[in-house]
Amino acid sequence: MAEEVLASDILIAPSVLPADFARLGEECIGLEKAGADRIHWDVMDGRFVPNLTFGPDVIASIRPLVSLPFEAHLMVEEPHELAPRYAEAGCELLTVHAEACPHLHRTLGAIRELGMEAGVALNPATPASAVAHVLDLCRLVLVMTVNPGWGGQSYIAAMESKVAEVRAMIDDGGHDVELEVDGGIGRSTIGAAAKAGAGVFVAGSAVFSDELGFNHAIGELREAAAQH
Template sequence: MSSSPLPRPVEILPSVLTADYARLGEACIGLEAGGVDRIHWDVMDGNFVPNLSFGADIIRSLRPVVGLPFEAHLMVVEPTWILESMVAAGCERITVHAEACTHLHRTLGRIAELGVAAGVALNPGTPAEAVADVLDLVDLVLVMTVNPGFGGQSYLASMEPKIARVRSMIDASGRDIDLEVDGGIAPATIAAAATAGANAFVVGSAMFRDPEGFTHATADLRSRAEAAGAR
């Protein structure tokens, strides 16, 4: 019988999708100084989601000037072709969508073969049970709290029961797996996501629009999640 893992630390993960691209390097350096835990790159192919974003060359160009870990969230159909370039660009975590992979086990296994952490993401319409058979292959599960493709969307509180269900599945597995949420995370919503069971929080607009800057935004979000009992 597996034992419940220890609580996971709160992680604040800025999505640079909402950054000023003309000053992307400055933004990443400022985020690091502000105390965030890693940089979250939303990689979109214009097919799985109706938008295009960053490629490996842009990510690679920032790697020499930022000491934080990088994670790539691949909103890409059949993403196996892009995995090696993401690792070469300096990403230590790669998350793929369950809905985008015909052979999810194989794709997650390939990520592990490349020597980086593997994650699986679920769109709002995909049930928690879609990850049940791959929990032994992942280091994180990402529950989308908006429909992916664009920044600045409103948080879907209706995803909280799914977050709680995924948390229960993770705990039952006995493995140390981060439960990440992405979409509409802000001071007004982070506590609810934390209470539901998330411990890692992708933050876009709320980070870049805080008038007091990155350090304040990071500390405020972290304290709210911790006070809500994020695990």
């Protein structure tokens, strides 16, 4: 059974995918002022997933505006070739998909050599066992609770058992690894994800669609996660 996630341990990492791209810098500044813990960049190449989003130059242009850590989630083919560009752009953490890395151990090692922390993301159909032998190289494991490629999708509750499995794998091995969930995270779903063992929550639509603003949205998510 997953250990209780304390409110002080809950990290909210807003995805800027739903942001107004014409005001992207202002949006990121607003997220920092609202108490976000980091900014999540959903990087898509139109090949690994059917969408095209941020390149490293866009991220680099925002880096001087905020002090929050940047995590880039590379939903791309051949992420090892792009990794140096995201290091140069100022990303502290780089997450790659296990499905895109035939030599996952080597790729994670290369990310660390670039001075970034490394993460591994798992698509819904990918088993937890895919990260079993690389946890020593990871700072973070990301369990996708939607199929990657688009924002605004519905949360896949069946992924909670995978979250719990990864949580047990991390705890039983004594690894200092964060467990993140991404996809359909909102006030009605974050509690179940927290109960399953997640401690880092990517939220896009739930943050940007809140008519009361970023402060309210982030506060509501923290409260809902803490009440699981």
